Amino acid sequence: MITGGAGFLGSLLATRLLAEGLALGGEERREVEELLLVDLAAPRGPLADETRVRSFTGDMAENLHRLPDADAIFHLAGVVSGAAEADFDLGMRTNLDGTRQVLEWARARGNAPVLVFTSSLAVFGTDADGAPLGEIHDRSLPTPASSYGIQKFIGEQLVADYGRRGFVRARTVRLMTVSVRPGVPNGAASSFLSSIIREPVSGQTALCPVPSDTPVALSSPQRTIDGIVRAAETPDAKWGSRTAMNLPSLTTTPRAMAEALDRVTGHDASRLIEWSHDPQIEAIVGSWPSLFRAERAAGLGLHPVDSIEDIVREFVRDHAPVPDSDTGSGSGSADQEAARAR
Amino acid sequence: MITGGAGFLGSLLATRLLAEGLALGGEERREVEELLLVDLAAPRGPLADETRVRSFTGDMAENLHRLPDADAIFHLAGVVSGAAEADFDLGMRTNLDGTRQVLEWARARGNAPVLVFTSSLAVFGTDADGAPLGEIHDRSLPTPASSYGIQKFIGEQLVADYGRRGFVRARTVRLMTVSVRPGVPNGAASSFLSSIIREPVSGQTALCPVPSDTPVALSSPQRTIDGIVRAAETPDAKWGSRTAMNLPSLTTTPRAMAEALDRVTGHDASRLIEWSHDPQIEAIVGSWPSLFRAERAAGLGLHPVDSIEDIVREFVRDHAPVPDSDTGSGSGSADQEAARAR
Numbered sequence: 001m002i003t004g005g006a007g008f009l010g011s012l013l014a015t016r017l018l019a020e021g022l023a024l025g026g027e028e029r030r031e032v033e034e035l036l037l038v039d040l041a042a043p044r045g046p047l048a049d050e051t052r053v054r055s056f057t058g059d060m061a062e063n064l065h066r067l068p069d070a071d072a073i074f075h076l077a078g079v080v081s082g083a084a085e086a087d088f089d090l091g092m093r094t095n096l097d098g099t100r101q102v103l104e105w106a107r108a109r110g111n112a113p114v115l116v117f118t119s120s121l122a123v124f125g126t127d128a129d130g131a132p133l134g135e136i137h138d139r140s141l142p143t144p145a146s147s148y149g150i151q152k153f154i155g156e157q158l159v160a161d162y163g164r165r166g167f168v169r170a171r172t173v174r175l176m177t178v179s180v181r182p183g184v185p186n187g188a189a190s191s192f193l194s195s196i197i198r199e200p201v202s203g204q205t206a207l208c209p210v211p212s213d214t215p216v217a218l219s220s221p222q223r224t225i226d227g228i229v230r231a232a233e234t235p236d237a238k239w240g241s242r243t244a245m246n247l248p249s250l251t252t253t254p255r256a257m258a259e260a261l262d263r264v265t266g267h268d269a270s271r272l273i274e275w276s277h278d279p280q281i282e283a284i285v286g287s288w289p290s291l292f293r294a295e296r297a298a299g300l301g302l303h304p305v306d307s308i309e310d311i312v313r314e315f316v317r318d319h320a321p322v323p324d325s326d327t328g329s330g331s332g333s334a335d336q337e338a339a340r341a342r
Numbered sequence: 343m344i345t346g347g348a349g350f351l352g353s354l355l356a357t358r359l360l361a362e363g364l365a366l367g368g369e370e371r372r373e374v375e376e377l378l379l380v381d382l383a384a385p386r387g388p389l390a391d392e393t394r395v396r397s398f399t400g401d402m403a404e405n406l407h408r409l410p411d412a413d414a415i416f417h418l419a420g421v422v423s424g425a426a427e428a429d430f431d432l433g434m435r436t437n438l439d440g441t442r443q444v445l446e447w448a449r450a451r452g453n454a455p456v457l458v459f460t461s462s463l464a465v466f467g468t469d470a471d472g473a474p475l476g477e478i479h480d481r482s483l484p485t486p487a488s489s490y491g492i493q494k495f496i497g498e499q500l501v502a503d504y505g506r507r508g509f510v511r512a513r514t515v516r517l518m519t520v521s522v523r524p525g526v527p528n529g530a531a532s533s534f535l536s537s538i539i540r541e542p543v544s545g546q547t548a549l550c551p552v553p554s555d556t557p558v559a560l561s562s563p564q565r566t567i568d569g570i571v572r573a574a575e576t577p578d579a580k581w582g583s584r585t586a587m588n589l590p591s592l593t594t595t596p597r598a599m600a601e602a603l604d605r606v607t608g609h610d611a612s613r614l615i616e617w618s619h620d621p622q623i624e625a626i627v628g629s630w631p632s633l634f635r636a637e638r639a640a641g642l643g644l645h646p647v648d649s650i651e652d653i654v655r656e657f658v659r660d661h662a663p664v665p666d667s668d669t670g671s672g673s674g675s676a677d678q679e680a681a682r683a684r
Contacts, residue, residue: 088507128506129582131481139473141481143502143585150503154496160485161492164470165430240471243485 001067003060003102004076005037006044008181009118012225013074014047024072024114025169026235036070038063039077060098064105072114072232073168075102080188081122081148088147095151103158107167115168116231117159119244121176121217122149126287133289138246138296145287160242171231171239176219176249176292179257180315189284193218196254197261197312200272201320208254209278215290217249219304220311221318227302234300241296248294248304250311260308264316343412345402345444346419347379348386350523351460354567355416356389366414367456367511368577378412380405381419402440406447414456414574415510417444422530423464423490430489437493445500449509457510458573459501461586463518463559464491468629475631480588480638487629502584513573513581518561518591518634521599522657531626535560538596539603539654542614543662550596551620557632559591561646562653563660569644576642583638590636590646592653602650606658 084091125145163170426433467487505512541548
């Protein structure tokens with residue numbers, strides 16, 4: 001079962017699970033027999049036609065009682081940071097009450113499923129005393145600076161206690177900023193960290209609203225899915241701390257991203273990036289941690305991408321428009337061939 | 343307004359506020375005009391007859407809409423650790439939903455009152471990876487090992503965000519184990535840390551279920567009230583971090599408590615302590631932190647009691663039975679005189 005299963009990461013996760021199966025809790029790898037996608041929207045693309053997918057569309061609370069048992073629950077559903085800050089009650093209802101409803105549902109079934117909860121690096125924020133965040137390690141104290149961060153951190157605590165009491169087999173991972181997201185800007189403060197790669201690859205301009213040397217912690221979509229799946233596949237005894245695990249990230253800057261973009265595309269695509277300043281976005285992005293020492297994740301074999309080039313390549317491979325001609329000439333065509341072969 | 347205002351700490355706080363007034367947020371000290379006590383039970387003793395006290399007895403959620411505005415809210419109400427562990431739903435309803443109801447009530451009034459939330463050292467517990475707790479400082483990461491600890495820690499997060507958004511002027515303090523509580527054992531795992539002083543002072547036997555050299559972090563009732571009141575009286579700008587503040591505590595052992603008991607009473611009262619072993623209580627008490635470096639509290643002028651003798655003296659002064667004869671001879675009589683003079 002995947003809540004938020006029609007979203008970008010939910011769809012990626014669904015595709016991965018259907019293709020590769022799951023070695024739940026470190027047991028033998030098994031094919032996924034049935035995948036329940038719970039979301040406000042219906043799944044699109046190949047997932048919509050997949051016979052093993054059952055889609056439950058609409059309000060989650062109303063759908064829960066209709067669901068059959070699940071061996072594994074991936075709870076990704078939630079409203080993003082901007083929306084939770086703009087509408088406090090919406091965020092509380094969706095991110096806090098929603099998580100509690102999923103946990104209560106799992107508890108009521110009585111089968112103690114593996115439950116992977118996706119928290120966020122947004123649990124870390126600049127505290128009211130102005131203390132610098134510095135390098136984040138596995139036992140750094142979160143002091144969220146947004147309602148989204150608070151709601152995710154509360155979700156972590158709920159999941160930890162439902163796990164301690166044996167209601168679920170609890171696994172919480174904190175996602176880093178995912179780049180490159182396909183599609184269109186989503187209004188999140190971090191949206192530009194996808195746009196400045198995505199738009200130039202398609203020959204379109206993109207705005208970078210922060211100084212080019214602003215440090216940011218990124219993960220690619222596939223590396224993010226790696227972390228979510230690894231959480232579900234780690235044996236209970238090996239998972240360790242009840243606290244959320246920070247997923248690995250690469251610390252980079254918009255300037256380094258622009259340079260990598262040019263190297264991967266083989267031309268000066270980064271000329272399409274417009275460098276500007278948005279004080280509001282600067283303040284938000286500046287309150288995020290940018291340097292993580294993810295030792296716990298490393299102990300489970302999870303590592304960040306080697307370079308920002310890998311992040312650009314993954315996007316070009318998976319999402320860049322396929323050239324019209326059969327010659328396949330032009331930037332990233334080899335990567336596109338690989339994508340079509342998957 | 344005090345939720346849990348008829349309990350032991352709530353009554354102490356009420357008595358203090360009525361006697362001394364309040365310098366709310368560091369402003370001028372004012373007398374308390376009206377004190378709203380919200381609790382399942384009605385206040386007893388002098389508080390029941392105090393004309394400035396208005397008592398709202400029964401279910402808190404049902405009482406909230408009847409309450410007038412309050413300039414300051416002390417949210418002490420909750421179920422104790424043992425009850426929250428034995429009855430998960432009761433703990434969630436009272437400790438989590440109850441705190442949220444108080445916050446929503448304050449938010450709806452729109453007057454941004456000072457809100458002091460009493461959290462607990464129980465937010466700290468032994469993690470599933472067995473990492474030793476060590477010395478706790480102001481930015482130590484809580485990994486609660488009980489549902490009570492989780493619910494209190496979630497309450498801290500809610501209070502922090504309601505504060506950040508300006509719905510309340512937020513102040514969270516973490517209480518240490520309070521000793522000596524008057525009355526009878528309350529079934530909490532820490533109950534013996536009051537019994538081994540309280541009972542021998544009255545000539546009764548008491549059980550110590552842990553090894554005599556078990557380290558514990560204690561605060562006296564009056565020092566605990568000092569911390570709660572100081573939180574309300576600290577200016578917003580001086581409060582600093584949104585994270586809860588650990589109140590000061592004295593690290594001691596049952597053996598040191600027994601020795602202090604004999605010194606203060608002037609005779610071998612500690613012979614009435616029966617030293618035994620209860621593996622279950624040993625495990626719980628052993629999972630608590632016993633050593634705190636409360637620098638933030640010290641910065642606000644809050645310090646632990648100088649010695650365990652002070653804790654014993656405070657109890658003898660405030661609660662030991664008054665001698666029948668007028669001579670006032672016997673242990674602690676000078677302290678009792680002081681108590682009667684208050």
